[in-house]
Amino acid sequence: MKKTSWLHIPALIFLVLSIYLLTIPGKDLPEVGLFDAIPLFDKWVHMGMFGILVFLFAMAFQKKIQTKPSILPLIALLALAYGIAMEYVQKYCVANRSFDITDILADGAGCAIGWWLAKVVLKRKHSVKQQII
Template sequence: MKPRPIAFLPPVIWLVLIYMLLTLPGSDIPKVNFLDAIYFDKWVHTGLFAMLVFLFCWPFRKQYPMQHSLFISITVFAVVYGIALEYVQKYFASDRSFDISDMIADAFGSLLGYMAIRYVARKIAEKNKPL
């Protein structure tokens, strides 16, 4: 069964939200020393990109074994999107900078999202397996 187009509204909204958050002027982001100490920024990047992959894969969850390569493609897209956003920050966003550790956090989050949706899809496939 093919996913309905409306199923892609949440991931597209999330994609736009990520863009908006990661291109906010640096001066608009409050500085809190405690959050810097626990690398809060990296955790945010990880969570944003994990959810991005999960949401884009979710409409295909019931077709899991056949859609495995699609899940991987979505994950690669998310990693490339994270890298591209770092360049956007470097060249176009005010008071933002290029940060390789943000790219690593984005890639790590994308991988976590892939692992999460794969786990969920596998459980759904096992549950729906004919006896």
């Protein structure tokens, strides 16, 4: 029997959390208040959410990424497709929410950051393993 990694659990939990956050009706969104001073705060949130999402899924699939590196860009592209789909969900299925192309751009930037960070971490992790061996 194959040993399964527990690393998929944080990625799945974060995915469910992001679905919840992206489908909160507009009238139920909290007032930002303290963060009004941060320009484009919503876009920073999107970048962070999608960067974390890509990074967590990359860590969950790190063994596959080492043997097949093309999985990492696939993870990033699937996360971006999810972000685009969620904009349509917000437009057509969530009250008081709308489609925003700049959210998609922020999602894409977050996916790229998550991809880059995962590459850096996995490269370091792999080089440390090589030094030990």
